[in-house]
Amino acid sequence: MLTEARFVALCRARARLAEPSAPSVAALADEAGLSTGRFIKQFAALHGATPYRYRVRARLARARALLARGDDVTEVCFALGYSSLGSFSDAFTRHVGRRPSAFRRARHTLVSVPGSLSAPGCFCLLGTAQAAISEKQRRDTGARLAP
Amino acid sequence: MRITLNGIPVDDQKRAQRFYTEVLGFETKHEIPLGPDVFWITLVTPGWHDDVELVLEPNDNPASQAFQAALFEQGIPMTAFEVDDVEAEHRRLEEAGVVFTKEPTEMGGTTLAVFSDTCGNLIQIFQPPS
Numbered sequence: 001m002l003t004e005a006r007f008v009a010l011c012r013a014r015a016r017l018a019e020p021s022a023p024s025v026a027a028l029a030d031e032a033g034l035s036t037g038r039f040i041k042q043f044a045a046l047h048g049a050t051p052y053r054y055r056v057r058a059r060l061a062r063a064r065a066l067l068a069r070g071d072d073v074t075e076v077c078f079a080l081g082y083s084s085l086g087s088f089s090d091a092f093t094r095h096v097g098r099r100p101s102a103f104r105r106a107r108h109t110l111v112s113v114p115g116s117l118s119a120p121g122c123f124c125l126l127g128t129a130q131a132a133i134s135e136k137q138r139r140d141t142g143a144r145l146a147p
Numbered sequence: 148m149r150i151t152l153n154g155i156p157v158d159d160q161k162r163a164q165r166f167y168t169e170v171l172g173f174e175t176k177h178e179i180p181l182g183p184d185v186f187w188i189t190l191v192t193p194g195w196h197d198d199v200e201l202v203l204e205p206n207d208n209p210a211s212q213a214f215q216a217a218l219f220e221q222g223i224p225m226t227a228f229e230v231d232d233v234e235a236e237h238r239r240l241e242e243a244g245v246v247f248t249k250e251p252t253e254m255g256g257t258t259l260a261v262f263s264d265t266c267g268n269l270i271q272i273f274q275p276p277s
Contacts, residue, residue, distance in 0.1 A: 001247045004222075011220045045246045048162065048265030057158075064184075065207065096184055106182060123154065123202070129187030132179045 002046065009033065010046050017051055018058040020081065025051045060095050063088075067104040076100065152189070153199055155226055156206035156215050157266040160186050163203045166265055170243050171228075176200055206267065215267050222248060224261055224271035233258045233274040 002010070009032035016022055023031075028051065029039030044050045049057060059080055066076045074085060077100075082088035092100045157163035167173045173190040177200070180186055189200035206212055218225060230236045233251045237260050241247065248269060249261035256276035264270050 001250050004248075007222070007248055008220075015216070015220075042246075045244060046263050046265070047267075048159075048166075048263075061158075061207075065209070068207075098184075103184075107184075123152075123204075125181055125185070125187055126152075128181055129177065129179050132181075132187070133177060 002042070006032070006042065007046070010043055013039075013043060013051065014047055014054065017055045022055055056091065056095065060092060063092060063100070064096065064103065064107070067100055068107040070104070073100045073104060150199060152202055153226070154202035154204045155268060156204045156211050157264075157268070158206050158212075158215075159266060160188055160203050160205055163264070163266040164188050164190075167201075167203065170240070170245065171264075173201065219263075219267060219269055222261070222269065225268035227259075227271040227273055230272045230274055233260050233272055236260075236272055 013028045013032055016028060025040065026036050029036040032039055034042065040050050043054070047054060063076050063080055066079070067073065071079075073089075077085050077088035080088070082091070089100055092103070096103055098106070164175060164178070167190055168175055172193065174193050174196075175188065176191045176196065177187055177189045179188075185205050186203075188203040190203065191200055192198060204211075206215060215225070237247065237251050240262060245262050245265075247260055247262045249259070249271075251258050251260045257273050259271055259273040261269050261271050
């Protein structure tokens with residue numbers, strides 16, 4: 001079990017990794033009073049990703065939010081500190097599964113309150129989900145009844 | 148009026164689905180893509196398919212993200228699941244690499260423990276008084 005002090009230190013490290021000018025992993029490990037290896041292991045067990053991966057995820061989450069509200073891909077790229085459009089696009093595609101421009105087009109149409117949400121609250125999606133569930137049930141029933 | 152859905156925000160729906168099914172042992176009832184990187188995913192207790200479904204909510208809303216992070220940092224569970232034997236679940240989950248922030252503790256006849264779901268939440272498991 002994590003001690004309370006260690007838990008607090010790992011939470012603090014997570015918050016700092018989400019900052020634009022995040023310290024190095026070694027510096028955060030030092031602040032937490034751990035060796036770098038042990039810090040990485042405990043961080044990953046608690047937060048579900050290594051510190052490096054968490055930092056990438058936090059950066060790309062910000063990218064997703066900006067793209068979803070309709071920001072220009074190039075502006076997002078440089079606002080997040082990427083040195084080239086290619087490296088941003090590759091990192092985004094690797095983690096999100098589609099290119100930033102495609103994500104921007106698709107997600108922007110889903111946004112209900114531009115500038116504040118990159119997706120509606122989940123229960124707002126219930127109607128869409130229910131329609132898909134009903135359609136699937138209808139297809140399944142039709143397939144069973146088909147000769 | 149009936150309670151049939153409950154929700155929990157997760158920072159990555161697919162990773163959360165793996166954790167909640169492969170580690171915790173719930174079963175997926177619905178998994179429907181709704182848009183880029185957004186799914187309608189609900190889970191049920193094995194053998195209880197017509198019971199309450201747990202919705203794994205995409206946590207893209209900054210307000211929800213702040214709420215989730217604040218609860219986590221204060222050590223407050225986002226939700227709680229009942230178990231038959233907290234000690235046994237605690238052993239099983241620790242062996243699977245799950246990190247607990249509270250060991251099994253008896254409080255007013257109920258035994259409870261708290262762990263990280265690795266998706267931004269602390270989860271409490273509890274064993275009611277027998």
